[in-house]
Structures are given as C-alpha cells and as structure tokens.
Amino acid sequence: MPELPEVETVIQGLKPAIEGQFLNNVIINRYDLRGGIPDSFIQDTHGSRITHIERRAKYIIINLSRDIVIILHLGMSGSVRIYKDKNEYVPRKHDHALFDCESGTRIAFEDPRRFGMLYTAPAERWQAQAPFNTMGPEPLSNAFDSSYLRTALKKRTSPIKSALLDQKLVVGLGNIYVCEALHRAHINPLRSAQSLNQSECDVLVPIIKEVLNEAISAGGSTLRDHKQTDGSLGYFQHSFRVYGQEHASCSQEKCSGTIIRCVQAGRSTFYCPQCQL
C-alpha cells in the first residue's frame, strides 16, 4: 500500500481503534520479515498502553507507555486490518503479527512479500537512529518549500524522478506520486535534477502537496486487492493521469500527446513526452 497517502490513511484508521488501549496480547506468526522482527518484540510491547500513533515518512510510529515505540513499515505489499472483536478475525496466509487490545480489538499486519519492517526502539532515541536521522523534510510541512527544493536539487546529477524518490531529499514520495506530480508540473522525469530552475521549483512544490492532499482525501490509492483498514477501497487510483496509463492520451488540456512508459533506476516511469519538457 505504501506511499505517504496510503500510510496516512492507515494511521487515520488505527487511531480511533486503538489509541489509549492496552496491548493485552501480541502474536508473531513469523519473525523473518526483511530485517527481521527482533526476538524481544513481544516482551518489549506486551502489557503497554498505546498512547499515540504518528507518521514519519512512510513509517507508522506507535508510541507506547514505558517509553517504547513500535516502528512499522508496510514495504510494498503490507496492509493492516482492524477487527472490533477478535472473534471476527479471519486469518490470512501472510498475517505476520496480531495485536490484541483490552477492548477485544485485534489488529492484523499482513505482508505477502515480507518487505515490511516491524521492530521497537526507545521513545527518546528512534529519531536519532537510521533511517530517521538522515531523512529529508515532510513534503506537507512548511520546511519543504521551493527554496529548499531548489538548493537540494542543485547538488544532484541524477534525474529529477530519482531525486524525488530519495527519502534523504524529501520523504513520503514513491513511484506513483512522483510520476503524477511531475506530469502536473509539466516537468520531464528524465531531466537532471540540477537543471530545474527556481520558477520550476516554485511550481513543483505546491503541486506535490496538492497531489498528496488529494490522495489523502480520497483515502489513498487501492491497487490490486489492497484495502483500507476497514476493508473499504481508496479512490485515488481513479485519478491517476499518467501512472499505469501507457498508450492513453494525455489528460492535459490542449495536449495531444500519448503517455509512454520507460524505466529509470529499475522502476517504471510514466510521462507525456509532449507536455513534460
């Protein structure tokens, strides 16, 4: 599921369901995610109260009493399901972790490809450790403005597409929203990052915020069978103008171009060669 809007949608589902609750029981079905769930995970979390859930980049940070945080990343294929009553739980093959609360609510973390991450860290230290200590600003924060972007891009020789995917430059963006933002900003994804001038950055920054905000409002994007925490579907995938739209005609007004797909750094890029210059 996971670019910023999808992670944000998951958190909005989790908050009312489990904030303030005690974790009665934590069940780990398998520990061998990418990176591995630490052996001490259950001991670290069992019996704690969930005080506050927040997002940093594409990570879900679950603050617990006893000054511990659970750090959860959904990888490429991770999702979270909420059951008001654990007796309604329907097991799925790749449910790696279950979190049972005192209220009877059960949270299931499923991740078929196991690219996700689940571990704990001390509350006062997690921000100072990798990967958080080298992350760029949140794209929806005031720190991410056009002068910051212009300065950051000046040092980059890579294509603008790759630069925007680099979480050290700005966090939260993934393949979909980078493609969509560059299309709306009429910027060719193959151009070198440092070739963007100030006025192009002035255009791009608000467009990145706009695309992310629209996607959050739509409940994120549901690709393949991924759903929100309550089982409903996100809708933003219907608003994609370039992502997955190879051979379609460009949606920009007065543009007669056709969307093409190419590969950059091993990932698909979709763009309109006619209006993205």
Added chain:
DNA sequence: CCGCGGGCCTGCGCGC
C-alpha cells in the same frame, strides 16, 4: 560521496 543495478519475496495477469 554519488548513482545505478541487483536483490529481497510472493502473487497476479498476460500470452502462448
């Protein structure tokens, strides 16, 4: 230091 390519996994849809 930087940028790229490969690897990590499973599942799905496509063409034959």
Added chain:
DNA sequence: TGCGCGCAGGCCCGCG
C-alpha cells in the same frame, strides 16, 4: 487449463 514470464506502491547493499 497450465506454465513461464514480467511486473508490482520500498528499501538496502555493494559496486564502479
């Protein structure tokens, strides 16, 4: 129907 292939929203590592 069955099978192999290419593809997938992220991130880390090692190489040049």
